[in-house]
Amino acid sequence: MAKKIEQQRQECIIPLDIGExxxxxxxxxxxxxxESCTNALCFNHVDAAVIPSKESVIEIIEIIKDxxxxxxxxxxxxxxxNLPYHIGGEVTTLFEKLSYQVSRSIIHECRRYNRLCTQxxxxxxxxxxxxxxxxxxxxxxLALDVRAAFDGDxxxxxxxxxxxxxxxxxxxxxxxxxxxxxxxxxxxxxxxMTEHAHSVTxxxxxxGAQIGERFFIDHGTGVVIGETSIIGNSVKIYxxxxxxxxxxxxxxxxxxIRGTKRHPTIENDVIIYANATIxxxxxxxxxxxxxxxxxxxxxxxxxxxxxxxETPGLIYKSRKGF
Amino acid sequence: MAKKIEQQRQECIIPLDIGExxxxxxxxxxxxxxESCTNALCFNHVDAAVIPSKESVIEIIEIIKDxxxxxxxxxxxxxxxNLPYHIGGEVTTLFEKLSYQVSRSIIHECRRYNRLCTQxxxxxxxxxxxxxxxxxxxxxxLALDVRAAFDGDxxxxxxxxxxxxxxxxxxxxxxxxxxxxxxxxxxxxxxxMTEHAHSVTxxxxxxGAQIGERFFIDHGTGVVIGETSIIGNSVKIYxxxxxxxxxxxxxxxxxxIRGTKRHPTIENDVIIYANATIxxxxxxxxxxxxxxxxxxxxxxxxxxxxxxxETPGLIYKSRKGF
Amino acid sequence: MAKKIEQQRQECIIPLDIGExxxxxxxxxxxxxxESCTNALCFNHVDAAVIPSKESVIEIIEIIKDxxxxxxxxxxxxxxxNLPYHIGGEVTTLFEKLSYQVSRSIIHECRRYNRLCTQxxxxxxxxxxxxxxxxxxxxxxLALDVRAAFDGDxxxxxxxxxxxxxxxxxxxxxxxxxxxxxxxxxxxxxxxMTEHAHSVTxxxxxxGAQIGERFFIDHGTGVVIGETSIIGNSVKIYxxxxxxxxxxxxxxxxxxIRGTKRHPTIENDVIIYANATIxxxxxxxxxxxxxxxxxxxxxxxxxxxxxxxETPGLIYKSRKGF
Numbered sequence: 032m033a034k035k036i037e038q039q040r041q042e043c044i045i046p047l048d049i050g051e052x053x054x055x056x057x058x059x060x061x062x063x064x065x066e067s068c069t070n071a072l073c074f075n076h077v078d079a080a081v082i083p084s085k086e087s088v089i090e091i092i093e094i095i096k097d098x099x100x101x102x103x104x105x106x107x108x109x110x111x112x113n114l115p116y117h118i119g120g121e122v123t124t125l126f127e128k129l130s131y132q133v134s135r136s137i138i139h140e141c142r143r144y145n146r147l148c149t150q151x152x153x154x155x156x157x158x159x160x161x162x163x164x165x166x167x168x169x170x171x172x173l174a175l176d177v178r179a180a181f182d183g184d185x186x187x188x189x190x191x192x193x194x195x196x197x198x199x200x201x202x203x204x205x206x207x208x209x210x211x212x213x214x215x216x217x218x219x220x221x222x223x224m225t226e227h228a229h230s231v232t233x234x235x236x237x238x239g240a241q242i243g244e245r246f247f248i249d250h251g252t253g254v255v256i257g258e259t260s261i262i263g264n265s266v267k268i269y270x271x272x273x274x275x276x277x278x279x280x281x282x283x284x285x286x287x288i289r290g291t292k293r294h295p296t297i298e299n300d301v302i303i304y305a306n307a308t309i310x311x312x313x314x315x316x317x318x319x320x321x322x323x324x325x326x327x328x329x330x331x332x333x334x335x336x337x338x339x340x341e342t343p344g345l346i347y348k349s350r351k352g353f
Numbered sequence: 354m355a356k357k358i359e360q361q362r363q364e365c366i367i368p369l370d371i372g373e374x375x376x377x378x379x380x381x382x383x384x385x386x387x388e389s390c391t392n393a394l395c396f397n398h399v400d401a402a403v404i405p406s407k408e409s410v411i412e413i414i415e416i417i418k419d420x421x422x423x424x425x426x427x428x429x430x431x432x433x434x435n436l437p438y439h440i441g442g443e444v445t446t447l448f449e450k451l452s453y454q455v456s457r458s459i460i461h462e463c464r465r466y467n468r469l470c471t472q473x474x475x476x477x478x479x480x481x482x483x484x485x486x487x488x489x490x491x492x493x494x495l496a497l498d499v500r501a502a503f504d505g506d507x508x509x510x511x512x513x514x515x516x517x518x519x520x521x522x523x524x525x526x527x528x529x530x531x532x533x534x535x536x537x538x539x540x541x542x543x544x545x546m547t548e549h550a551h552s553v554t555x556x557x558x559x560x561g562a563q564i565g566e567r568f569f570i571d572h573g574t575g576v577v578i579g580e581t582s583i584i585g586n587s588v589k590i591y592x593x594x595x596x597x598x599x600x601x602x603x604x605x606x607x608x609x610i611r612g613t614k615r616h617p618t619i620e621n622d623v624i625i626y627a628n629a630t631i632x633x634x635x636x637x638x639x640x641x642x643x644x645x646x647x648x649x650x651x652x653x654x655x656x657x658x659x660x661x662x663e664t665p666g667l668i669y670k671s672r673k674g675f
Numbered sequence: 676m677a678k679k680i681e682q683q684r685q686e687c688i689i690p691l692d693i694g695e696x697x698x699x700x701x702x703x704x705x706x707x708x709x710e711s712c713t714n715a716l717c718f719n720h721v722d723a724a725v726i727p728s729k730e731s732v733i734e735i736i737e738i739i740k741d742x743x744x745x746x747x748x749x750x751x752x753x754x755x756x757n758l759p760y761h762i763g764g765e766v767t768t769l770f771e772k773l774s775y776q777v778s779r780s781i782i783h784e785c786r787r788y789n790r791l792c793t794q795x796x797x798x799x800x801x802x803x804x805x806x807x808x809x810x811x812x813x814x815x816x817l818a819l820d821v822r823a824a825f826d827g828d829x830x831x832x833x834x835x836x837x838x839x840x841x842x843x844x845x846x847x848x849x850x851x852x853x854x855x856x857x858x859x860x861x862x863x864x865x866x867x868m869t870e871h872a873h874s875v876t877x878x879x880x881x882x883g884a885q886i887g888e889r890f891f892i893d894h895g896t897g898v899v900i901g902e903t904s905i906i907g908n909s910v911k912i913y914x915x916x917x918x919x920x921x922x923x924x925x926x927x928x929x930x931x932i933r934g935t936k937r938h939p940t941i942e943n944d945v946i947i948y949a950n951a952t953i954x955x956x957x958x959x960x961x962x963x964x965x966x967x968x969x970x971x972x973x974x975x976x977x978x979x980x981x982x983x984x985e986t987p988g989l990i991y992k993s994r995k996g997f
Contacts, residue, residue, distance in 0.1 A: 052478070054448070056482055060482070061445075064420065064444060067488075073492045074425075074516060075431075076431065077433055082425065083517075085426070100719075100720070108725065111721055114712060122701060122705050123705075157697060164704055166707075167707050170708075170711050171711070174718055183931075188866075190718060191720075191726075191863070194718060195726075195866075195867055196863075196867050198874065218510075219513070222518045229555075232874065233873075237508060239508075252575070255574070255627070269919075270879070271628065275591075275627060287504065287506075289507045293507060306628060306950060308627050324917070324952040324954070327646045374800070378804055378808075382808055382810075387759045389811035390745060392811075394819075395814045395818045396744060396834060396838060398744070398746030399755055403752065404746070405839075407748070541835070541839060544832075544836055545839055548841070555896045574897070577896070579830070593915060595894075595950070595968070611829045630950060649968045
């Protein structure tokens with residue numbers, strides 16, 4: 032057996048320089064692919080010049096997290112002596128990377144509409160500085176979110192555990208950052224940020240959503256919060272909850288009408304349990320109401336209401352035959 | 354306080370060379386672990402020689418994405434002058450990496466059945482070239498998927514935003530690539546590809562599924578599309594939708610029978626809303642039907658039908674005592 | 676057109692050294708952010724000294740996976756001759772990284788309660804060694820999980836495919852590792868491990884949950900298994916299943932009471948289908964019972980019972996007007 036395997040191993044070594052037999056076909060294949068880039072149907076980004084880099088946007092998120100929660104995430108230990116230098120260095124790097132990427136996204140937008148972008152670079156820097164100025168306020172709001180998580184989850188052992196490991200807090204942190212850039216009309220980057228959070232946490236919050244203080248998402252996988260959702264203070268949401276659109280208005284040419292309020296409004300102190308789905312721009316969940324798990328709602332619910340599914344029918348039967 | 358902390362800091366420096374006290378136990382521990390590799394119960398991959406590398410498969414996906422959407426994803430800017438050289442370089446690298454990994458997966462398969470693999474390396478190169486030839490067609494089909502996303506989502510600001518950041522498009526792109534390799538009977542790699550997409554997007558599409566043109570998955574977290582699902586053209590699916598198996602046929606020894614059609618058929622122009630579950634290989638959702646959120650279906654639905662849950666019972670009660 | 680684009684390109688080159696106009700504002704911004712670190716409301720980790728590194732914990736997971744499934748995951752090929760050296764090297768590295776991070780997490784915990792940690796470093800090494808001794812047993816238990824996946828999923832082509840690519844097995848592997856460290860009272864690290872698995876797989880298993888042998892999670896996105904869940908042998912769970920808490924007991928000051936049993940008990944041989952939600956610490960799902968998709972349960976179910984939703988109302992209507 033060992034001998035056979037040895038023999039197989041010999042015969043199966045893969046030569047690193049791969050034979051000519053198939054390689055000769057490559058030039059034709061390459062020509063066809065390049066040709067397909069002139070196919071009006073296909074999407075290229077040729078001659079459209081600068082675009083923001085997803086990798087850089089993710090780097091920017093990491094720097095912002097380190098500035099928002101100093102000493103938690105980096106390898107380096109922070110004390111009161113090196114703190115100012117640490118923050119100073121991080122903020123300077125952030126300014127350079129962020130203003131560069133924001134400029135690129137603004138230029139990219141100009142191009143799409145064939146505008147000349149005489150202000151693009153300046154605006155990129157301006158928006159970056161405007162964002163930096165919001166960081167102290169962001170830290171205060173996020174601190175309330177951390178406390179809401181601790182007060183809302185009996186499994187939480189400490190604030191540190193929440194900052195270290197809770198996906199809900201990570202998604203809310205990135206959303207609050209992206210929302211500020213969205214409010215500043217920065218193109219593309221806010222959505223790239225929240226989709227990165229979506230990829231890492233399974234929580235999909237559109238940067239356009241408006242969310243109050245002390246927001247807590249527990250577990251979070253599958254949560255969807257649509258672009259025009261409005262959420263009050265002290266709202267608590269569990270995994271799989273959707274705040275979505277009911278149906279889409281179209282114009283006379285049958286194209287979707289964009290920008291109308293399509294997603295629900297959730298008032299203060301509402302709790303929405305796992306996998307509930309709430310749809311529609313006119314749907315309002317009144318203050319202090321509780322929406323049970325798996326409930327599917329397309330109409331408003333008054334304040335102080337609990338909505339739950341009736342218990343499902345119980346069918347007793349032996350698993351034999353199942 | 355500061356002084357106390359200083360003192361604690363002193364006493365808590367961790368020596369990088371760790372003392373002997375526990376290290377002496379390592380040899381025994383290592384022996385036991387090595388011993389456990391001869392335990393017939395446990396899984397090793399010893400003497401099984403070459404296996405495909407998950408890391409390399411992920412690199413391959415990145416290169417393919419850059420070829421499918423030129424200029425969007427890389428750092429480098431592409432214009433009509435450098436495009437042919439850029440594509441040429443990428444395709445050549447792809448050929449080498451892909452043919453090498455496909456060969457490894459074919460050799461791995463041969464070994465499992467103790468076959469001699471005289472053709473493995475040659476077949477790896479052949480399948481790689483056959484895949485490369487499909488790229489122009491893949492680009493056309495994916496362009497239709499991008500348009501379907503734009504036409505289906507009022508939150509989409511531009512085609513570029515979809516290509517940059519939509520997880521649904523990413524999952525469909527990787528699925529369409531993996532499906533071609535699955536059709537070519539390449540072992541292991543198609544599933545590694547779609548499970549990578551699953552990890553990044555939360556969307557789990559088996560490479561064996563058959564999916565028509567203009568497919569759109571919105572949000573997508575929790576979507577499951579089983580191996581034998583058949584999906585027509587212009588189908589739109591939301592997060593948490595499952596196209597799954599109802600129950601599993603077993604042979605007389607009680608082993609699962611593999612390869613039968615276990616997952617539903619979805620005809621053209623069907624919309625399936627969030628968290629709906631559709632099960633069974635004989636279940637057919639007729640053309641133009643709409644399946645509402647949270648619906649659980651195990652039987653066929655005729656064309657032009659809308660299936661929704663009845664509104665759940667509303668229980669009014671004060672949250673006091675809840 | 677080409678000329679216009681060239682001209683735009685010229686004018687849109689972004690200078691890498693960014694002008695002074697906005698940079699002059701940075702010192703003030705930095706001062707404000709540093710200032711905000713003295714804001715009692717905000718969270719910093721300043722002067723709290725050593726904390727575990729999330730990056731290192733993820734490295735540790737990778738090493739453990741390579742030791743648990745030798746030859747599967749690394750680039751290097753393993754045969755019976757190099758196996759002992761490979762395992763030996765991996766285990767030694769694991770001991771050093773794990774004992775270092777465990778020490779850091781214990782020191783971090785000491786600080787939180789302002790205890791002096793005279794034993795922290797020693798305990799870190801002791802717990803690391805205690806964990807290493809469990810690896811052979813862990814390999815046996817995980818081998819049963821791999822077999823349960825193969826026996827439970829008709830789409831599985833081989834054991835190798837499961838080890839290579841099944842997210843359910845990955846989540847269970849990391850859970851079983853984290854659970855051992857949780858049982859050893861290692862702070863923070865177990866939760867960082869399972870939240871890493873959550874991020875990669877969408878499966879959220881709290882390290883405190885107790886789970887029997889031959890556990891299989893299929894697809895898995897959105898699965899939540901709470902801290903005090905108890906799961907028997909040969910249980911099979913599908914995507915989106917929640918084993919959660921019903922409501923939270925509070926003490927007289929209205930603070931959550933932590934550490935009580937809040938999550939359900941699942942007896943042997945139970946199957947729970949997609950998106951079912953089972954809540955409450957007193958809820959027991961009896962042996963061999965089957966819980967259907969989307970079911971929402973807050974009370975116990977006797978053994979050998981099948982619980983399914985009634986078929987939803989079918990509303991026939993033409994999609995015109997929808």
